[in-house]
Amino acid sequence: MSERPADAAAGEVMIRLDRVSKHYPGQPAPAVSELSLDIRTGEIVVLLGPSGCGKTTTLRLINRLIEPSAGRIFLGGEDVTRVNPDQLRRRIGYVIQQVGLFPHMTIAENIGLIPRTLGWDKKRIRARVDELLDLVGLDPAAYRSRYPKQLSGGQQQRVGVARALAADPPAMLMDEPFGALDPVTRERLQDEFLNLQAQIRKTIVLVTHDVTEAVRLGDRIAILSDQARLAQYDTPAAILAEPADEFVAAFIGSGAAIRRLRLEPVGSVDLEPIGDGTGPGIAVVRTDQSRYDALDAMLRAQQDRVVVIDDQGRPVGSLTWSAIMREPPNPAHAPAHHAGGLR
Amino acid sequence: MSFTEYLSDRWPTIARMLVEHAEVVLIAVAIAAVVGIGIGAAVEGHARASRFALGLTGTMLTIPSLALFGLLVPMFGLGLTPTIAALVLYAVFPILRNTITGLESVPAAVDDAARGMGLGRWERMRRIRLPLAWPVVLTGVRLATIMTVAIATIAAAVAGPGLGQLVFTGLARVGGANALNDAVAGTLGVVVLALTLDLAFIVLFRLTTSPGVR
Numbered sequence: 056m057s058e059r060p061a062d063a064a065a066g067e068v069m070i071r072l073d074r075v076s077k078h079y080p081g082q083p084a085p086a087v088s089e090l091s092l093d094i095r096t097g098e099i100v101v102l103l104g105p106s107g108c109g110k111t112t113t114l115r116l117i118n119r120l121i122e123p124s125a126g127r128i129f130l131g132g133e134d135v136t137r138v139n140p141d142q143l144r145r146r147i148g149y150v151i152q153q154v155g156l157f158p159h160m161t162i163a164e165n166i167g168l169i170p171r172t173l174g175w176d177k178k179r180i181r182a183r184v185d186e187l188l189d190l191v192g193l194d195p196a197a198y199r200s201r202y203p204k205q206l207s208g209g210q211q212q213r214v215g216v217a218r219a220l221a222a223d224p225p226a227m228l229m230d231e232p233f234g235a236l237d238p239v240t241r242e243r244l245q246d247e248f249l250n251l252q253a254q255i256r257k258t259i260v261l262v263t264h265d266v267t268e269a270v271r272l273g274d275r276i277a278i279l280s281d282q283a284r285l286a287q288y289d290t291p292a293a294i295l296a297e298p299a300d301e302f303v304a305a306f307i308g309s310g311a312a313i314r315r316l317r318l319e320p321v322g323s324v325d326l327e328p329i330g331d332g333t334g335p336g337i338a339v340v341r342t343d344q345s346r347y348d349a350l351d352a353m354l355r356a357q358q359d360r361v362v363v364i365d366d367q368g369r370p371v372g373s374l375t376w377s378a379i380m381r382e383p384p385n386p387a388h389a390p391a392h393h394a395g396g397l398r
Numbered sequence: 399m400s401f402t403e404y405l406s407d408r409w410p411t412i413a414r415m416l417v418e419h420a421e422v423v424l425i426a427v428a429i430a431a432v433v434g435i436g437i438g439a440a441v442e443g444h445a446r447a448s449r450f451a452l453g454l455t456g457t458m459l460t461i462p463s464l465a466l467f468g469l470l471v472p473m474f475g476l477g478l479t480p481t482i483a484a485l486v487l488y489a490v491f492p493i494l495r496n497t498i499t500g501l502e503s504v505p506a507a508v509d510d511a512a513r514g515m516g517l518g519r520w521e522r523m524r525r526i527r528l529p530l531a532w533p534v535v536l537t538g539v540r541l542a543t544i545m546t547v548a549i550a551t552i553a554a555a556v557a558g559p560g561l562g563q564l565v566f567t568g569l570a571r572v573g574g575a576n577a578l579n580d581a582v583a584g585t586l587g588v589v590v591l592a593l594t595l596d597l598a599f600i601v602l603f604r605l606t607t608s609p610g611v612r
Contacts, residue, residue: 120514144516155511159529159608168525169515202610218515228514 068129069226069258070094075116075126077109086112088282089126096225097256101273103263105306109283110262114228117260118147131225145169148219148227148257152234154211156203156218162188163199166218173222187217190254192247209240216248220255229261233268245271266307270295270314278303292318316347316379321363324379326372329362339364342371346379404579412564416587419560422478422553423546423595426485430546431539434490438497438535439523448498455491463488463552471556481550481558488549489542496538500531533607540599547592551584561587 298304338356470480554562568581
């Protein structure tokens with residue numbers, strides 16, 4: 056397994072919130088109260104919390120779509136609390152749930168808008184648009200000249216991500232980017248998103264209220280309670296294993312043990328030789344899938360043994376129900392899926 | 399003289415008046431479009447300013463046109479200037495109202511995305527919000543144009559140019575030679591001009607709106 060993205064630039068902070076508050080006039084309590092948060096270069100930090108906890112407000116404070124009442128914001132070591140907000144936003148990609156593509160512009164024009172504003176020449180913009188469409192899995196020749204209304208929800212969100220990456224910003228903010236999609240499309244886009252991140256290594260802050268999504272996507276999760284108070288800030292595995300308090304435990308809910316299995320690749324368990332359990336309804340799982348997938352395959356096939364295959368489809372061993380029960384989850388393996396393996 | 403004989407006899411004069419009429423209307427609507435869209439873009443999003451601007455320009459429509467033309471004579475004298483001034487005052491309201499409505503109908507998510515990308519207020523207006531509001535704005539301009547074609551007829555009362563001269567001379571000499579022909583020719587001219595401009599707007603609509611929002 057390759058090293059964690061966060062380790063690649065260990066300690067280097069891309070985004071820092073320093074006791075940032077947002078107080079709306081006429082409201083008794085602040086929406087965000089003295090939040091301090093460090094986001095390291097190249098990592099995905101998920102802001103997770105119940106509705107109204109201030110997670111979206113926190114996200115919008117970072118690119119100052121909401122101006123902080125107090126505190127300071129740093130981007131790449133520079134204090135950006137007072138710089139021109141439009142200049143700041145061009146250095147941070149922004150993706151929202153409703154996508155917000157410009158309906159009167161073609162896909163190419165949508166993606167190329169910021170480069171055009173920055174004065175890039177036509178050839179460079181065109182090349183960048185094609186490169187980005189390729190990157191998000193849309194054929195440039197087929198999609199370049201279409202209009203947003205001709206695309207499905209999933210395709211629109213891919214374009215939304217491509218548009219946010221247009222000027223190659225070091226950081227990207229995403230507000231429930233997969234929230235409006237159907238479950239199948241959502242999972243596929245989450246996978247593609249992780250593969251994409253493995254290539255581009257942006258510093259990403261992503262807001263969600265979905266624990267499963269947070270565990271899946273986050274290198275670290277910041278769990279926020281009322282007024283964006285930081286209840287816990289750690290890796291998904293650590294949060295699932297040891298919730299800091301009652302609030303975190305209640306919020307991540309009763310499925311924590313199952314969710315942890317998602318973070319454990321099948322390959323991390325010692326395999327047994329393939330037995331004679333090769334009857335009808337055989338359960339199969341790839342080495343790069345998770346123990347969760349292995350259990351799922353067993354349940355579906357009604358077998359207590361699953362055959363493990365490698366990425367060429369060759370069987371390499373088998374795994375039993377009781378082996379999964381015995382094997383303790385290993386937090387060190389947890390973020391391995393960011394190398395692009397776990398599907 | 400029959401109407402057809404009258405037409406072939408007076409055609410050059412009628413055609414000149416028709417062109418003048420069209421010119422007056424187009425100049426007035428062009429000025430009103432700049433004013434209406436400008437004010438609309440400035441006041442949109444500010445509830446009180448919008449209400450004030452709409453109230454003020456809406457009141458203009460309640461002034462009878464003959465009276466308004468008359469009221470402007472002391473300020474602008476006779477002829478072209480008071481004509482254009484009065485027509486602009488009438489034409490601003492539909493354009494302003496549709497500009498505000500059109501800008502308000504831009505989806506919040508689109509504006510949020512544009513702001514989050516780092517487009518400033520002016521850039522968002524120019525590249526995103528006005529283009530998206532454009533079909534509604536253009537409908538306002540079209541409405542203003544048709545209305546102005548009719549009202550411009552009254553301009554003859556302040557010696558303004560256009561087909562109103564025919565209508566007015568005709569009505570002033572009812573029973574006299576060609577009086578009826580004058581009035582009918584003037585009225586028909588106004589109708590033909592209105593229909594032609596309306597058609598022109600359909601073409602303009604096609605040419606200036608993106609296929610993405612049609």
